[in-house]
Amino acid sequence: MVSQGTNFIIWRFVLAIVIVIFFTPKLSSAKQSKLMGMKMNTIDSCWRIIDSCWRPNPEWRRHRQQLATCSVGYVGKMTNNIGNDLIHYKVTDPNDDPTNPKPGTLRYGASVIQSKVWITFEKDMNIQLMKPLLISSFTTIDGRGVNVHIANNACLMISKATDIIIHSIRIHHCKAQAPGMVMGPNGKVIHIGPVDGDAIRLVTASKIWIDHNTIYECEDGLLDVTRGSTNVTISNNWFREQDKVMLLGHDDGYVRDKNMKVTVVYNHFGPNCNQRMPRIRYGYAHVANNLYFGWMQYAIGGSMRPSLKSEANLFIAPKVGSKEVTWRKIGNTSGDKWKFHSVRDAFENGAYFTVTKGGRVPKPNYRKEQGFKVVDVKFVRSLTRSAGALQCSRTSIYVKKKHRK
Template identity: 85%
Template sequence: MVSHGIKFVFWRFVLAVVVIVIFTPKFSSAKQSKLVGLKMNMIDRCWRPNPEWRRYRQQLAFCSIGYVGKMINNVGNDLIHYKVIDSNDDPINPKPGTLRYGASVIQGKVWITFQKDMNIKLMKPLLISSFTTIDGRGATVHIADNACLMIYKTTNIIIHNIRIHHCKAQAPGMVMGPNGKVISLGQVDGDAIRLVTASKIWIDHNTLYSCEDGLLDVTRGSTDVTISNNWFREQDKVMLLGHDDGYVRDKNMKVTVVYNHFGPNCNQRMPRIRHGYAHVANNLYLGWMQYAIGGSMGPSLKSEANLFIAPKVGSKEVTWRKDGYKNVDKWEFYSVRDAFENGASFVVTKGGSVPKPNYNKEQGFKVVDVKSVRSLTRSSGAFRCSRTSIC
């Protein structure tokens, strides 16, 4: 049994090396010259310098870091390439060519791209099947003005380069489920992206703002999540990690929050964490109104090399702890190599040791000096990729 396990790990490594080699063509000197001077974070440096990224989209699956690990289960010879050509939406009988058909009806490994710029108004929340990648590169894609995304009891999902905003709460109703069958869905809050009992989820390079409830919720036992390179702005409640104070299953939750840009005009929850563990590293915080990082129920959080720029007026304190919480001594909020401007401050847990992320080899990454955070988050959010050059 041990030898079989070693062989399995070895061939996974060989496959990763072969794919990276295939996906990395030789650049002409003219194209190489365009890359000079660009300072990119570890994720972007993995795929953005490739001017042939359109031909090698699946290279992205090998670029993720943090608790999500590498997304190699989303690629392979059995991958289905699906292109969205129709911005309309039917929540019960999705038509081929629409986003819902590719994300909910088709099962297996699906890589979704978009034929052109689109404004998609979802009639009901979009429930995304396991092993699905929604890749908005090469088009300006908005999901806005009604229902938004739900990742419900599924795994191995990438959401990349989408603008999600003005999401609204939804009444109970029937909708195509993530297994390709119509299901009954209860009332849904107006979140941009909500994870429910989901695992191995990568949310990268999206722009999220102005939703009725929150921008990103990781709830009900969801874990192994990486939230990277996103731009969160114009929002009261930004990011919730953990369902509620009584949902103890979230003690197993592990989330990486890295290279994101928070602000302007964000109020609170960047993130708010319950029960579980979060590694928050190399993010830019452009002010807050109530607080930046907070939570309840004995959460563990390592804040590492983030830049916190306090608002000119109002609260300068980064952290918040729920009033009346009895087990204050169980809190583990640590600040390591963070930088604070405009009078920002961080109340840390006294004594004890800083909890480490304990990443495995494929999850690990180097947290850079906080002096580089501004440049490493400069491209956060969704971007438009030129047809003739890099993104």
């Protein structure tokens, strides 16, 4: 029989280990990850030390804003979203009024407040938007710690806005909307035209970070970056159950999109995605360390001579359907003028990538604060294991429910 004194000593030892792991500031995020036996990508390892899903420290909410320093790619760092003038806003009411939003609702925080605002949620919520939610500049929508669904009607639009983070939200079953009046991103009621039913649509937006969301089954597409939008990073998302997934560039006639720059990294595509992962026009896309779990028509395609660097992605072709990763719309321009390059990608189940003949691989040309290391493709399954809105567990910060709606 173990004595009471022995039990006390054991518990003190366990407590000491917990304190060392969770509260010692000298431990880097990478060392923390090693101690926890987990391999994480550079974004997650940056903020995981204060992750709401596992740290037992009741003060963790005071450090949510560390997330803003962890973005990579063309969006750069989101430090414009934090500071002493930041407004902390909590959504307590899942209801929605498109033209007269009430305090406590998501629309009030995202559209009415004209300042740096960090939006969190009081509890699990299912939010049915009556009209598209137009998000103001310098807004963060942070769903960590709860399960938030925006679903079954209108969804999100970022129009003529900048410095926006959308993190850990489940967005699905978005529907087309007729023209109507809605609270605009400037805090004033405006008229908007019809929308097609995208989960997230960017229109003339810049410095947008879309991270760790689960997005699926929408009437049109899941994510559109259009009409001159640029400096966008799309990371750690789980895209599934969709025909048209991701559109980069408005249409073949919108030449302004030649300045578009988008980073697509650490995402999980599939199952049951058909095409556009992404489809790009004119601009430049760096697509790196993503997992492609099948497609029907193609994974990556485009028109109007876009530039694409596909780097260290894992492409798993479907058992039935096209094995080719790429697709090019052939019109009045020659496909050879396009720049589609594959570098260190891996291909399974017969997948193959048709590269542009000749020429040099286009480089992202990231600035120092945008750069990140693209790791070997053999780690992609691990790097994307946590893709999608975060699931919280007592034993692990990352629990990916592949069939959970």
